[in-house]
């Protein structure tokens with residue numbers, strides 16, 4: 438049984454306008470997204486900014502109420518839970534945020550930040566002080582960090598505090614929402630390696646969200662590529678990297694910087710603006726920017742279907 442099942446998830450936000458702030462329409466942030474994640478694997482979600490990947494992560498966390506569909510964690514639906522069940526679930530499901538500074542209370546010391554989780558969930562496996570010291574060691578922070586405040590740390594160190602807080606409850610699943618995009622390139626690989634190491638030692642399952650396909654490929658076992666609120670291609674990381682079918686995935690791949698100047702020449706430049714999620718184009722949502730768009734693409738929306746030789750590789754395209 439998958440540890441996480443997302444089924445036909447939809448999240449629409451109302452667009453209000455006029456002097457009475459009546460609803461004028463909807464922002465279709467996430468529109469009919471389904472995928473499963475097995476225990477111990479990393480499922481990557483990649484797409485341009487505004488494609489709905491962060492909203493999707495927040496729906497899984499229960500931070501946004503879903504408009505439709507369902508999320509099941511270890512077989513249990515996260516909808517309609519009692520407050521006790523919600524509390525139990527929240528210790529199994531944790532999130533690492535993009536901006537570690539905003540997600541940490543500036544008035545609390547690291548000790549207070551970490552102790553708060555234990556206090557809320559009353560979950561210690563021994564002496565609290567020893568457990569917190571071990572936690573700091575596991576994420577590569579020195580013991581004197583405990584008495585310091587978030588502003589006294591660098592961006593990378595603050596993300597280590599965020600990671601320590603997320604793993605402190607020994608969760609089953611962690612949603613990593615752009616965990617390195619706010620960090621210097623020199624620090625990014627250290628944080629990614631820390632996440633991989635913790636996954637190995639603690640048996641964690643990740644949903645790894647990023648706009649950067651090279652980072653997602655490095656981290657993930659399987660990848661879902663999102664465009665305008667929908668998954669347009671999904672497969673294991675090797676297949677996405679070497680045998681992508683969807684023109685949007687190919688364009689993302691071609692944008693990954695390569696040292697070879699010949700390869701750089703083959704970059705697929707997408708023209709046109711990303712359409713509004715408030716008013717997605719009819720037919721294939723990608724047709725306004727796709728270099729292969731044809732008449733059928735403007736009229737009929739392609740279904741997410743498996744490729745001939747690989748049932749685990751699905752893509753939504755009439756031609757590829």
Ligand code: SF4
Pocket residue numbers: 683684685721722723724725727728729730731734739753754755756757
């Ligand atoms: Fe491009 Fe048409 Fe395929 Fe959409 S269905 S990705 S517009 S070729």
